[in-house]
Amino acid sequence: METIINQIFAGASLASILLMVALGLAIIYGAMGVINLAHGEFVMLGAYVTWALQSFLGMGLLAALPIVFVTIAAIGWGVERSIVQRLYRRPLDTILATWGIGIVLQQLVRMGIGPESRFIAGPGILSGNTSFGNVVLSNYRIFVLVFAIGVFVATWALLAKTEFGRKLRAVIQNREISECYGIRAEKVYALTFAYGAGLAGLAGALISPLVNTTPSMGTYLVVDAFLVVVVGGVGSIFGTAVASGIVGETTAFFSMLLNDTVGRIGVLVAIIFFIRFRPQGLLPQIVRR
Amino acid sequence: MNRNNTSDYLGHLVFVLAILLGVPAALGFDGFELNTFARYLSLAIVAAALALSWGTAGILNLGQAATFGIGAYVMAMHLKLVASAGNPDGLPDFMGWNNVTSLPWFWQPFQSLGATLALGLALPALMAWAMGIFMFRARITGVFVAIITLAFLVALQLWFIEEQRFTGGQNGLTGLAPLDLFGWQVDTYSLGFYYLVAGCLIAALALGTLILRSKVGLVLRAIREDSQRVRYFGYDVAGYETFVFSTSAAIAGWAGMLYALVLEFASPTYIGVAFSLAIVIWVAVGGRESLVGAAVGAILVNLAEGRLSDLFVESWLLILGVGFILFVLFLPRGLYGLLRQGFDRLARLRMRAAGRDVKPQESAR
Amino acid sequence: MNLMQIHNLTVQFGGLRAVNGLSLEVRKGELLCLLGPNGAGKSTTLDLICGKTRATSGQIVFDGQDITGLKEYKRARCGIGRKFQVPSVFKDLTVLENIELARSPRPGILDALRVFRTPIRGRVREVLQIVGLIDLVDLRAGNLSHGQTQWLEIAMLLAQDSKLILMDEPTAGMTIQETLQTAAIFNALKGDHTIIVVEHDMQFVRQVAERVIVMNQGSLLAEGSIAEIEADPRVKAVYLGH
Numbered sequence: 090m091e092t093i094i095n096q097i098f099a100g101a102s103l104a105s106i107l108l109m110v111a112l113g114l115a116i117i118y119g120a121m122g123v124i125n126l127a128h129g130e131f132v133m134l135g136a137y138v139t140w141a142l143q144s145f146l147g148m149g150l151l152a153a154l155p156i157v158f159v160t161i162a163a164i165g166w167g168v169e170r171s172i173v174q175r176l177y178r179r180p181l182d183t184i185l186a187t188w189g190i191g192i193v194l195q196q197l198v199r200m201g202i203g204p205e206s207r208f209i210a211g212p213g214i215l216s217g218n219t220s221f222g223n224v225v226l227s228n229y230r231i232f233v234l235v236f237a238i239g240v241f242v243a244t245w246a247l248l249a250k251t252e253f254g255r256k257l258r259a260v261i262q263n264r265e266i267s268e269c270y271g272i273r274a275e276k277v278y279a280l281t282f283a284y285g286a287g288l289a290g291l292a293g294a295l296i297s298p299l300v301n302t303t304p305s306m307g308t309y310l311v312v313d314a315f316l317v318v319v320v321g322g323v324g325s326i327f328g329t330a331v332a333s334g335i336v337g338e339t340t341a342f343f344s345m346l347l348n349d350t351v352g353r354i355g356v357l358v359a360i361i362f363f364i365r366f367r368p369q370g371l372l373p374q375i376v377r378r
Numbered sequence: 379m380n381r382n383n384t385s386d387y388l389g390h391l392v393f394v395l396a397i398l399l400g401v402p403a404a405l406g407f408d409g410f411e412l413n414t415f416a417r418y419l420s421l422a423i424v425a426a427a428l429a430l431s432w433g434t435a436g437i438l439n440l441g442q443a444a445t446f447g448i449g450a451y452v453m454a455m456h457l458k459l460v461a462s463a464g465n466p467d468g469l470p471d472f473m474g475w476n477n478v479t480s481l482p483w484f485w486q487p488f489q490s491l492g493a494t495l496a497l498g499l500a501l502p503a504l505m506a507w508a509m510g511i512f513m514f515r516a517r518i519t520g521v522f523v524a525i526i527t528l529a530f531l532v533a534l535q536l537w538f539i540e541e542q543r544f545t546g547g548q549n550g551l552t553g554l555a556p557l558d559l560f561g562w563q564v565d566t567y568s569l570g571f572y573y574l575v576a577g578c579l580i581a582a583l584a585l586g587t588l589i590l591r592s593k594v595g596l597v598l599r600a601i602r603e604d605s606q607r608v609r610y611f612g613y614d615v616a617g618y619e620t621f622v623f624s625t626s627a628a629i630a631g632w633a634g635m636l637y638a639l640v641l642e643f644a645s646p647t648y649i650g651v652a653f654s655l656a657i658v659i660w661v662a663v664g665g666r667e668s669l670v671g672a673a674v675g676a677i678l679v680n681l682a683e684g685r686l687s688d689l690f691v692e693s694w695l696l697i698l699g700v701g702f703i704l705f706v707l708f709l710p711r712g713l714y715g716l717l718r719q720g721f722d723r724l725a726r727l728r729m730r731a732a733g734r735d736v737k738p739q740e741s742a743r
Numbered sequence: 744m745n746l747m748q749i750h751n752l753t754v755q756f757g758g759l760r761a762v763n764g765l766s767l768e769v770r771k772g773e774l775l776c777l778l779g780p781n782g783a784g785k786s787t788t789l790d791l792i793c794g795k796t797r798a799t800s801g802q803i804v805f806d807g808q809d810i811t812g813l814k815e816y817k818r819a820r821c822g823i824g825r826k827f828q829v830p831s832v833f834k835d836l837t838v839l840e841n842i843e844l845a846r847s848p849r850p851g852i853l854d855a856l857r858v859f860r861t862p863i864r865g866r867v868r869e870v871l872q873i874v875g876l877i878d879l880v881d882l883r884a885g886n887l888s889h890g891q892t893q894w895l896e897i898a899m900l901l902a903q904d905s906k907l908i909l910m911d912e913p914t915a916g917m918t919i920q921e922t923l924q925t926a927a928i929f930n931a932l933k934g935d936h937t938i939i940v941v942e943h944d945m946q947f948v949r950q951v952a953e954r955v956i957v958m959n960q961g962s963l964l965a966e967g968s969i970a971e972i973e974a975d976p977r978v979k980a981v982y983l984g985h
Contacts, residue, residue, distance in 0.1 A: 093647040124521060124524075172703060172707065175707055176706070176707070177711065180520070180521060181438050181521065181524070182706050182710060184438075184440075184521075184524060185658060185659075185662055185706045186656075186702075186703055186706040186707065188655055188702075189659075189699045189700070189703040189706065190699070190703060191698075191699075192695055192698065192699030192702070193699035193700055193703070194701060195695075196692075196693070196695040196696040197696065199692075199695075200692050200693065200696070234705055238463070307653070308651065309532075310533060312528065312529070312651065314527065316525070316529060319522075319525055333549065350536050350539070350540045351540060353533075353536055354533045354536050354537055354540070357529050357530075357532055357533035357536075358533055360529055361526050361529050361530060361533075364518070364522060364525060364526055364529075365512060365513065365516055365518060365526065366516070368516075368518060368522050428824060433959055481813065481891050560817040590853060592856050592857070592858060592859055593843070593855040593856075593858040593859070594852060594855045594856050596843060597837070597843055597844065597855060599835065599836060600833050600836060600844050602835075603833050603834065603835050603836070604831060604833060606795075606815075607827075607831050607833070608844070609794075609814075609816045609819065610793060610815060610816075610819050610824065610825045610846050611816075611819055611824075611844060611845050611850065611899075611903060612816050612819035612820040612850040612903075613816055613819075613847065613850045614816050614850070614851075614852075615816065617852055630813050634916060727809075
């Protein structure tokens with residue numbers, strides 16, 4: 090019994106990280122049809138900003154979160170304005186250009202900070218474990234799980250309940266007509282891209298105590314996160330959440346049953362089959378023309 | 379079927395002459411330099427293979443490295459067996475370290491050179507054929523093809539690393555014997571070897587160009603524009619897509635075999651995401667619409683990498699990244715597109731100079 | 744003699760039956776006009792015949808063969824050609840290349856690998872002359888005017904040489920002059936080809952139609968010559984009743 094609960098928790102923890110990374114990607118892809126392969130590098134930058142704040146200013150991880158969000162969002166805004174906005178009519182080319190952006194960001198960090206792995210301390214108040222009977226859960230992982238859910242709800246509210254969300258949905262449905270009603274589509278796009286990037290930064294900050302922080306940490310994250318987005322269904326953040334849960338739990342389950350590598354292979358193959366038979370994803374909602 | 383393109387023929391001629399005469403002369407027939415250039419040429423073949431499916435039919439295969447890597451492993455397996463001939467049971471050393479006691483059945487065919495050469499083309503082609511049927515029958519297109527091929531690539535690489543007993547795992551296959559090509563001991567640092575690779579490149583380009591100039595090329599370009607419409611003219615779109623996808627895979631496998639020869643080892647990095655996307659970069663730089671353009675792109679980028687990464691060890695990747703972004707933004711048709719535009723403008727100027735009035739329809743261009 | 748028979752054809756999208764129990768016959772060599780108010784299921788019927796949409800139930804027999812379950816490209820090989828409402832030519836290909844693509848007597852890959860050029864003679868030349876594009880063969884189709892684009896698509900259908908040609912509003916967006924020319928072409932085609940036309944322009948229908956079928960709410964409402972149809976009170980009710 091304990092093994093099973095531990096297993097489920099391990100899967101949920103993985104899922105929460107996936108959700109944090111994939112959520113920003115899902116919003117950007119859903120809103121603009123842009124496959125942002127530089128997303129992994131935004132995550133990586135988030136981790137490094139956290140590291141810098143911690144080692145130079147002695148700032149704790151929790152205190153660093155808002156600064157990380159704003160910083161990475163600003164970088165995302167800059168990337169959108171300078172490069173991505175020129176490619177909205179060429180979706181396959183955005184894959185290429187954002188891959189190039191990823192190479193550049195990675196190499197800048199490698200040259201500026203160094204290729205070696207950096208250590209980031211988790212928040213002190215969240216160290217230790219909570220035990221329920223024989224089940225021992227890490228406090229920090231519980232926090233990440235709760236935080237991811239919180240971010241998800243906030244994002245949903247932003248899209249569904251605010252003026253900005255309404256404008257974004259209008260632009261997604263018909264850019265030209267929205268502009269006729271005085272919505273400045275490019276501003277909406279830039280802000281959406283910045284928000285997605287900011288979420289990636291948050292994800293980077295949160296996972297930094299759990300993984301090796303290196304310049305190339307984003308490469309595989311982005312592939313996984315992107316698969317989650319596609320499985321979830323384009324433009325549906327609920328789909329993304331459900332897909333994160335499924336992929337996280339399945340990976341944990343396969344890993345327990347077989348081993349980590351075979352588990353990952355199994356999940357990838359399952360995803361390939363899923364996309365083949367249901368390219369519209371689990372919960373397709375917003376349809377881009 | 380782009381007829382009447384004298385400039386294209388001229389370009390091909392210049393390219394072939396440069397590869398056959400210009401490069402060896404410029405390198406002073408130096409064995410070491412020629413070996414390096416032979417490596418670029420083998421990469422040019424895989425770039426042309428990608429351009430065949432991406433540039434013409436619009437199938438962006440982000441997993442092109444998978445077929446390339448399989449070709450490389452096929453060749454390396456043969457050479458490993460030759461090198462292990464003195465071992466008990468002819469068993470490769472790493473298998474012994476992993477407690478494999480007899481040669482597994484799927485290694486057996488690679489004892490023979492003929493089977494190796496055939497499988498180096500057939501295995502990637504068969505794999506692509508199966509994937510092609512899997513994807514194209516379901517009318518998967520565009521971005522989804524890119525995702526599926528990428529996910530497949532990652533899974534394949536993980537599998538190759540995992541099955542260390544049979545593939546050498548992370549280390550790949552090293553300690554290979556030199557190739558004995560039907561009695562010719564291939565010295566990879568010789569002019570002869572350079573011409574072998576150059577000949578393969580020219581043959582691959584000729585084969586690809588022939589396909590594209592035939593009606594198949596026309597149908598593929600039409601599919602890129604509107605695949606649904608093509609079906610109403612009686613063309614089996616999935617069949618055409620699978621055909622070009624498999625052909626491209628076979629050519630990539632061919633390139634992989636040569637690459638393993640040049641570098642004298644096979645490594646799982648050949649099946650990596652980074653390498654696969656690098657191929658895409660070369661093609662984008664050279665121009666996806668032209669096979670020769672893509673090949674030139676591969677040669678130029680690798681040449682630049684070879685020369686510049688010595689000077690700017692750290693910043694080479696930065697230069698590559700920035701350069702690539704600029705190409706995607708401002709030269710989406712690559713160097714080939716730039717040349718094409720130049721030629722078209724020249725032709726129009728010449729026509730005007732010859733006193734011919736520009737037809738009213740043409741002013742609409 | 745019948746070229747095609749449709750039995751009790753039905754297609755359901757969600758709760759909507761776009762075509763509902765439609766049965767009709769198409770005679771060899773005739774020009775049949777499909778009329779009906781918006782949403783009557785005319786375009787959907789064409790979609791069902793060419794395979795763009797799969798029928799929920801019912802049967803389509805073409806030239807003695809049941810084609811209800813065939814894929815689009817196989818139906819095209821049986822001899823069914825389609826022109827869409829929005830002119831859909833290949834804008835990146837030249838005029839000649841568009842025609843070459845459409846002229847597909849042997850559309851298999853192995854055959855296509857052996858074809859390197861289609862000379863401008865025979866049927867290809869004839870078709871280009873009929874639509875007046877013979878001097879523009881090397882022009883990219885994207886640079887044609889709207890009318891010329893419509894012509895090109897008609898030329899492609901002629902080059903395809905289908906037994907049955909489905910036309911969805913072929914004169915949409917054409918000037919009166921161009922419409923008249925189109926009517927002349929259609930009249931010349933009757934006999935050799937069987938044509939089904941969906942059209943709103945009654946002027947055009949009067950000029951070309953031999954037989955008219957009126958659809959309403961997915962079913963056949965009336966059938967007959969143009970004069971009979973125009974006198975039919977049920978048809979009047981449908982058109983004026985809205």
